[in-house]
Amino acid sequence: MKVSFQKQMFAVVTIFTLLCSMLFTYSSASAATNPALDVQGEAAILVEASSGKILYEKNPDASLPIASMTKMMTEYIVHEAVEKGKIKWNQKTQISDYAHTISQDRSLSNVPLEKGGSYTVKELYEAMAIYSANGATIALAELIGGSEANFLKIMDEKAKELGMKNYKFVNATGLTNKDLKGQQPPGTSPDEENKMSAKDCAILAQRLITDYPDALDTAKITKKVFQEGGKYPVQMDNWNWMLKGLVYSYDGVDGLKTGSTPEAGYCFTGTAKRGDMRLIAVVIKTNSYKARFDETKKLFDYGFSSFEAKELYPKGYQLKDKKTAAVAKGKEKEVGIETAKAIQIAVPKGEKAPYKIGYQFDKKEVIAPIKKGTKVGYMTIASKDGSDPGFLSGKELKTELVTKENVEKANWFVLAMRGIGSFFSNLWAGAVDTVKGWF
Structure with missing residues (x-):
């Protein structure tokens, strides 16, 4: 029993020592990268x-x-x-x-x-x-x-x-x-x-x-x-x-x-x-x-x-799960989107990009015809640290999202067929919902 207790105490002390060491190292690193600058002036x-x-x-x-x-x-x-x-x-x-x-x-x-x-x-x-x-x-x-x-x-x-x-x-x-x-x-x-x-x-x-x-x-x-x-x-x-x-x-x-x-x-x-x-x-x-x-x-x-300074997002960057925008009245129903220019941001030396990104679209759909390079919204870049002072433009940095290719307008027949298909699709969905309500 005594031997087992001693082993347990040794393990606890060892873990505690390691944690203290890690916290000290983190604190030292933070102090090194974020010194309290004593800037004299108003x-x-x-x-x-x-x-x-x-x-x-x-x-x-x-x-x-x-x-x-x-x-x-x-x-x-x-x-x-x-x-x-x-x-x-x-x-x-x-x-x-x-x-x-x-x-x-x-x-x-x-x-x-x-x-x-x-x-x-x-x-x-x-x-x-x-x-x-x-x-x-x-x-x-x-x-x-x-x-x-x-x-x-x-x-x-x-x-x-x-x-x-x-x-x-x-x-x-x-x-x-x-x-x-x-x-x-x-x-x-x-x-x-x-x-x-x-x-x-x-x-x-x-x-x-x-x-x-x-x-x-x-x-x-x-x-x-x-x-x-x-x-x-x-x-x-x-x-x-x-x-x-x-x-x-x-x-x-x-x-x-x-x-x-x-x-x-x-x-x-x-x-x-x-x-x-x-x-x-x-x-x-x-x-x-x-x-x-x-x-x-x-x-x-x-x-x-x-x-x-690091180029974190090159020109033509695409977010993995948001590579397209919805298109209305086009031959294609989607169009590829990408950043219009490269984004360079200062990052603490030795650190990976501490940022999160998102998309803001001007409209739910882009209406065809569409030319390559048409602005559709913004990619937003913000620090993962809520206390970060952000950018001169605010907490988020915005860069334009543009279309990656041309999209021609669909002809009247295609648009008519889509309209009919949408009508019957909505009619069927309504009927299904009605039947479900009976049970």
């Missing part, structure tokens, strides 16, 4: 750019002053206006009294503009994107909107379209309105300043570099002379000191936009690419010029060391 977020997967967040939805990071919206609208043919890069625009007055204040970030002078859209855009020139930004806003007040309406409409939720625009530049010499847009207060959440900044940055990747060609320029060879050339040094060759150079950084005012503190929306993975980091209201880059470095170090 708000911050880190996302993988391709999918918008959120890797870290701190007060992501708080609406806070963001200073010149506002100019990312102005940049987006300029690129869109060029794409739609409303303006051209080599087009010249005349400088208003308002834009001229603001441009002369060198206590603000500016390139002095001539009153009544003409500059190309490209020159003004570069001054805005590289040197954060405020007068140049106003000139672009007036060109596109007719006035800064009208441009604010365009900014609001674009923010809604992009899915931003926590923002307020009171000017095109990001300056506090009191710096606009009493010429702030009508309906706005002299004490107001633009506000956005860290998540909204990340959404805007993601869309800017996805929809207009050439924006980075300008954002990564470290030095350039404005109006070189002209009457008033100005040396423009990029305020993003994480760019290659600058003070806080970080491997892979090629954008995007700094900002600072007394109310906003020191802010930065940065992006860096290494290998197949691009990250976007936002920090808002840090306490010094250097701090915004130090905190961004923490985020980038964490992202690149802890995650890897």
Whole structure:
């Protein structure tokens, strides 16, 4: 009896020890892949750019002053206006009294503009994107909107379209309105300043570099002379000191936009690419010029060391038990469906995809005739972990489902026969149900 009891106790102790060891190992692994980052600042977020997967967040939805990071919206609208043919890069625009007055204040970030002078859209855009020139930004806003007040309406409409939720625009530049010499847009207060959440900044940055990747060609320029060879050339040094060759150079950084005012503190929306993975980091209201880059470095170090970008679902992916969609009025009653594009998502290094997928169809049936590539719905991708922060788009990431082949419309005779068959089938089913009711 004693020997048997000792064996049982030994087995219990052994199992308990193994369990403790496993729990300790799991806890250590979790701590290694999800460190409690001590990011100094009012708000911050880190996302993988391709999918918008959120890797870290701190007060992501708080609406806070963001200073010149506002100019990312102005940049987006300029690129869109060029794409739609409303303006051209080599087009010249005349400088208003308002834009001229603001441009002369060198206590603000500016390139002095001539009153009544003409500059190309490209020159003004570069001054805005590289040197954060405020007068140049106003000139672009007036060109596109007719006035800064009208441009604010365009900014609001674009923010809604992009899915931003926590923002307020009171000017095109990001300056506090009191710096606009009493010429702030009508309906706005002299004490107001633009506000956005860290998540909204990340959404805007993601869309800017996805929809207009050439924006980075300008954002990564470290030095350039404005109006070189002209009457008033100005040396423009990029305020993003994480760019290659600058003070806080970080491997892979090629954008995007700094900002600072007394109310906003020191802010930065940065992006860096290494290998197949691009990250976007936002920090808002840090306490010094250097701090915004130090905190961004923490985020980038964490992202690149802890995650890897994987193509989890290739273009043409089909869920095993849902490879088709129902077709109405077609020669075939079903059509093959697949994803329209490949999906790349950041995954913790060493882990398999921790995601579940599902389908959302636009309608129960697709009506023939159908062309290959017709959108029929979405494949949804969501984390299996309910506490996961998800994506910039929400808890789920959506990718379009499209038809895999053409489906012709069935002729009238086939449709008529199907109708007759359906009628008798329903009639028979009704009769069977009636008879069953008798017993």
